[in-house]
Amino acid sequence: xxxxxxxxxxxxxLAARDLFxxxxxxxxxxxxxxxxxxLTPRTFFRYxxxxxxxxxxxxxxxxxxxxxxxxxxxxxxxxxxxVAAALTAGxxxxxxxxxWSRQRQDMLLDHADLQGxxxxxLARLATILAGVLRERGVADVEAELxxxxxxxxxxxxFAAWLEEPGDRTLAEVIGERLDLLRRL
Amino acid sequence: xxxxxxxxxxxxxLAARDLFxxxxxxxxxxxxxxxxxxLTPRTFFRYxxxxxxxxxxxxxxxxxxxxxxxxxxxxxxxxxxxVAAALTAGxxxxxxxxxWSRQRQDMLLDHADLQGxxxxxLARLATILAGVLRERGVADVEAELxxxxxxxxxxxxFAAWLEEPGDRTLAEVIGERLDLLRRL
DNA sequence: CCTCCTGATGTCATGGTGTGACATCACTGT
DNA sequence: ACAGTGATGTCACACCATGACATCAGGAGG
Numbered sequence: 001x002x003x004x005x006x007x008x009x010x011x012x013x014l015a016a017r018d019l020f021x022x023x024x025x026x027x028x029x030x031x032x033x034x035x036x037x038x039l040t041p042r043t044f045f046r047y048x049x050x051x052x053x054x055x056x057x058x059x060x061x062x063x064x065x066x067x068x069x070x071x072x073x074x075x076x077x078x079x080x081x082x083v084a085a086a087l088t089a090g091x092x093x094x095x096x097x098x099x100w101s102r103q104r105q106d107m108l109l110d111h112a113d114l115q116g117x118x119x120x121x122l123a124r125l126a127t128i129l130a131g132v133l134r135e136r137g138v139a140d141v142e143a144e145l146x147x148x149x150x151x152x153x154x155x156x157x158f159a160a161w162l163e164e165p166g167d168r169t170l171a172e173v174i175g176e177r178l179d180l181l182r183r184l
Numbered sequence: 185x186x187x188x189x190x191x192x193x194x195x196x197x198l199a200a201r202d203l204f205x206x207x208x209x210x211x212x213x214x215x216x217x218x219x220x221x222x223l224t225p226r227t228f229f230r231y232x233x234x235x236x237x238x239x240x241x242x243x244x245x246x247x248x249x250x251x252x253x254x255x256x257x258x259x260x261x262x263x264x265x266x267v268a269a270a271l272t273a274g275x276x277x278x279x280x281x282x283x284w285s286r287q288r289q290d291m292l293l294d295h296a297d298l299q300g301x302x303x304x305x306l307a308r309l310a311t312i313l314a315g316v317l318r319e320r321g322v323a324d325v326e327a328e329l330x331x332x333x334x335x336x337x338x339x340x341x342f343a344a345w346l347e348e349p350g351d352r353t354l355a356e357v358i359g360e361r362l363d364l365l366r367r368l
Numbered sequence: 369c370c371t372c373c374t375g376a377t378g379t380c381a382t383g384g385t386g387t388g389a390c391a392t393c394a395c396t397g398t
Numbered sequence: 399a400c401a402g403t404g405a406t407g408t409c410a411c412a413c414c415a416t417g418a419c420a421t422c423a424g425g426a427g428g
Contacts, residue, residue, distance in 0.1 A: 039406075042386095234414080
């Protein structure tokens with residue numbers, strides 16, 4: 001079993017990412033992405049439902065990791081503790097490559113479509129976390145509120161972390177904000 | 185001065201709304217909207233930057249009303265009180281036609297694009313409210329958190345209100361949730 | 369009354385997105 | 399060798415969105 005050959009989805013993802021960075025999102029066409037990946041446009045749409053989605057590959061793993069972390073907390077932990085664990089897991093998972101995250105964020109910021117898609121993904125994540133909380137016996141409305149509030153903290157903390165010059169870790173920035181919210 | 189003639193933007197908006205309800209969002213083409221309004225597709229795009237945007241006409245007024253309400257609170261009121269006032273103002277403004285709101289919400293729910301756009305508008309609103317809070321001397325991070333949390337309450341309360349069979353007012357449902365969050 | 373200007377709309381042309389239907393080709397098991 | 403299966407290509411198409419330019423109605427001012 002030799003070195004790993006990137007499959008089509010991965011080749012497309014990398015080609016797209018590179019082109020987006022080189023030329024911008026709007027300026028890059030699906031045809032270009034496909035060509036760089038050695039494929040046809042038609043094939044691109046077999047792997048990604050649309051051009052934007054290629055920027056959100058891997059969001060499933062993030063969801064699963066965060067949900068798992070929440071589920072893994074002690075049964076007697078509070079709702080806040082459970083979501084805090086999820087946030088930490090998520091922060092660790094994406095807190096690695098700040099450079100790419102910044103480029104990606106810039107793209108999102110000037111394309112309402114992309115920003116909207118990101119927010120939709122986060123809303124989905126909030127729904128999942130709320131489900132985990134309900135499994136643990138938290139009342140419906142409270143579960144929703146806590147999960148959504150946590151994801152808001154995640155989002156704001158992430159944005160702030162991207163702006164920061166220092167080298168604090170993403171988990172730190174988010175943890176700080178979560179504490180602040182709970183004390184408000 | 186006779187009866188008011190709806191201008192082009194309004195005719196397009198109504199035509200679009202009707203067609204969306206009749207046939208669904210995807211199934212409705214810009215050409216159909218324009219035709220029903222007695223105009224050309226090209227003209228549609230002179231009034232709305234894209235097909236989705238027609239569902240968000242009037243969001244500016246909502247922003248202004250809510251920001252004004254927050255600004256109008258007593259200077260010694262807390263950040264929570266200020267956003268609560270904004271939420272009430274917003275709830276009053278859109279709490280009228282539940283029927284149309286439900287149809288609109290259904291459309292949003294099965295089109296990620298539309299839902300994303302809605303979330304983007306709300307994020308924008310949160311930013312505006314955070315600005316108002318900062319004007320009142322609230323610290324940056326706290327202003328962001330409170331504003332975003334409030335908008336989350338608004339969104340969740342709105343969704344819950346749409347589901348409810350009873351006849352509680354939107355402002356009540358939202359107020360209840362805001363209290364709950366503050367007590368968490 | 370005519371003319372000029374301006375704003376709103378129409379016409380035409382075009383590039384890009386996304387999808388259905390069908391063909392092709394490589395690989396796999398038997 | 400062969401049939402089946404999955405991945406990819408080819409072709410055709412509808413729709414979205416936008417630039418460039420034409421047209422037309424109505425008001426301002428001579």
